Amino acid sequence: MTLEYLIPSLHRSLRSHLEPGIWPAGTELGPDNDLVVGGVSLRRVAADFGTPSYVLDEAQVRQRCRDYRAALPDMEIAYASKALLTKAVARWVREEGLSLDVCSAGELAVARAVDFPAERIILHGNAKTPEDLKAAVGYGVGRVVLDSFDEIEQLGALARYPQQVLVRVTPGVDGHTHKAIATGVEDQKFGFSLASGAAAEAVRRVLGQPNLHLAGLHCHIGSQIGRVAGFELAARRMVGLLAAIRDEHGIVLPQLNIGGGHAVAYLPGEEEFDLQGFAARIRCAVNYECSARALPVPRLVVEPGRSLVARAGVTLYRVVVVKDVPGVRTFVAVDGGMSDNLRPSLYGSRYAVRMFGRPSLAAPRTVTVVGRHCEAGDIIAKDVQLPGDIHSGDLLAVPCSGAYHHSLASNYNLVGRPPVIAVADGRYRPVIRRETDEDVLARDLG
Numbered sequence: 001m002t003l004e005y006l007i008p009s010l011h012r013s014l015r016s017h018l019e020p021g022i023w024p025a026g027t028e029l030g031p032d033n034d035l036v037v038g039g040v041s042l043r044r045v046a047a048d049f050g051t052p053s054y055v056l057d058e059a060q061v062r063q064r065c066r067d068y069r070a071a072l073p074d075m076e077i078a079y080a081s082k083a084l085l086t087k088a089v090a091r092w093v094r095e096e097g098l099s100l101d102v103c104s105a106g107e108l109a110v111a112r113a114v115d116f117p118a119e120r121i122i123l124h125g126n127a128k129t130p131e132d133l134k135a136a137v138g139y140g141v142g143r144v145v146l147d148s149f150d151e152i153e154q155l156g157a158l159a160r161y162p163q164q165v166l167v168r169v170t171p172g173v174d175g176h177t178h179k180a181i182a183t184g185v186e187d188q189k190f191g192f193s194l195a196s197g198a199a200a201e202a203v204r205r206v207l208g209q210p211n212l213h214l215a216g217l218h219c220h221i222g223s224q225i226g227r228v229a230g231f232e233l234a235a236r237r238m239v240g241l242l243a244a245i246r247d248e249h250g251i252v253l254p255q256l257n258i259g260g261g262h263a264v265a266y267l268p269g270e271e272e273f274d275l276q277g278f279a280a281r282i283r284c285a286v287n288y289e290c291s292a293r294a295l296p297v298p299r300l301v302v303e304p305g306r307s308l309v310a311r312a313g314v315t316l317y318r319v320v321v322v323k324d325v326p327g328v329r330t331f332v333a334v335d336g337g338m339s340d341n342l343r344p345s346l347y348g349s350r351y352a353v354r355m356f357g358r359p360s361l362a363a364p365r366t367v368t369v370v371g372r373h374c375e376a377g378d379i380i381a382k383d384v385q386l387p388g389d390i391h392s393g394d395l396l397a398v399p400c401s402g403a404y405h406h407s408l409a410s411n412y413n414l415v416g417r418p419p420v421i422a423v424a425d426g427r428y429r430p431v432i433r434r435e436t437d438e439d440v441l442a443r444d445l446g
């Protein structure tokens, strides 16, 4: 029997703190162990909109945009919208003065729907379809990041006026992240290899296209990268290429986009990305390399996705079943799963989970929170501590679920994708509604 069990008030006080760094800033505990985000009771959100639901804290998203602008005032900050895109998010980002990275005609359509300024949009993608390129040219997006020789010709033929473009370069840098999201290394579908000379050849071909205007270079070494060293090395190599282009073609490219990929803390105690350190070290590396080559310093662009929105999101679930497998583990199965959070299945990602919405003095026990889908690997959080009296009907909250959750959601088993409920200043509203059986049937033409 634990000390916490013997002294309920001690236990209550131990559990009544929120782990720092993984919940939206300002999250509070409400009466009866409720959670309050943006001044809104999450028990209330669950009651009104059901579960699973994604809660999104507007103030947290806006604050992160401001953090970036404050730390990198000399750089352009383009939000990588693949992390999470809804019209509301696009509007907040627009209002905060950031640019926007989109990867498809679909993402561009959302940007257009909120009149996102075309000149602040950057189109990405290793296999942009003719529809993607036409939509981009039609809206007049500011920059297209070219990713293949085929695309150079395709866009060259489509563009009506000189379209500003960047060439995406694979700088051969290992960012030390999960293999599935490491994009700076050579064995890679993205970009043109620096080492093989493909990047230099891409530049030659772009310069041969009268309707393309080369504005600069781009690289993105991967996602959820905690150490600055990889970004620094990539930036140095990219300046080397800028200098080689100046030497070969006599042109000085004005922009260097060094991508996104800044890590976030998913679990208590995980380190925060050192944004100030990043800013200082990148500036220093770029300035040094430029001055060594007598090259003007290019305008730097960064493209954070996850680090702007991850912490703003909290996913709400309801426990459906608690199943003890004696001698093995206790499964707590909820009404969502890999359809709303694919990251544990894709990358073995780990999450914190908290029971909320009713008080409990029970001593915690170790359980595994799983989803409702027809896959044994449908796990949300392995070996986490929940109150020992956890039971069917209880509410669970998973923090740090704003990035690559809604955007990676599926309707596997036709469960319907969850709504996104935006909270701000004590008010809440759905910005994405729940996908219903009617939606599913409407697409099924029989």
Ligand SMILES: Cc1ncc(COP(=O)(O)O)c(C=O)c1O
Residues within 6 Å of the ligand: 080, 083, 101, 124, 220, 222, 223, 224, 259, 260, 261, 262, 303, 304, 305, 306, 307
């Ligand atoms: C080209 C590009 N830019 C930016 C990002 C954003 O990455 P993150 O969400 O890790 O910041 C990605 C995704 O990895 C990307 O592919």
Ligand SMILES: N[C@@H](CCCC[NH3+])C(=O)O
Residues within 6 Å of the ligand: 082, 181, 223, 224, 343, 403, 404, 408
């Ligand atoms: N989906 C990934 C990140 C992909 C980054 C986009 N290039 C994740 O959840 O971590």
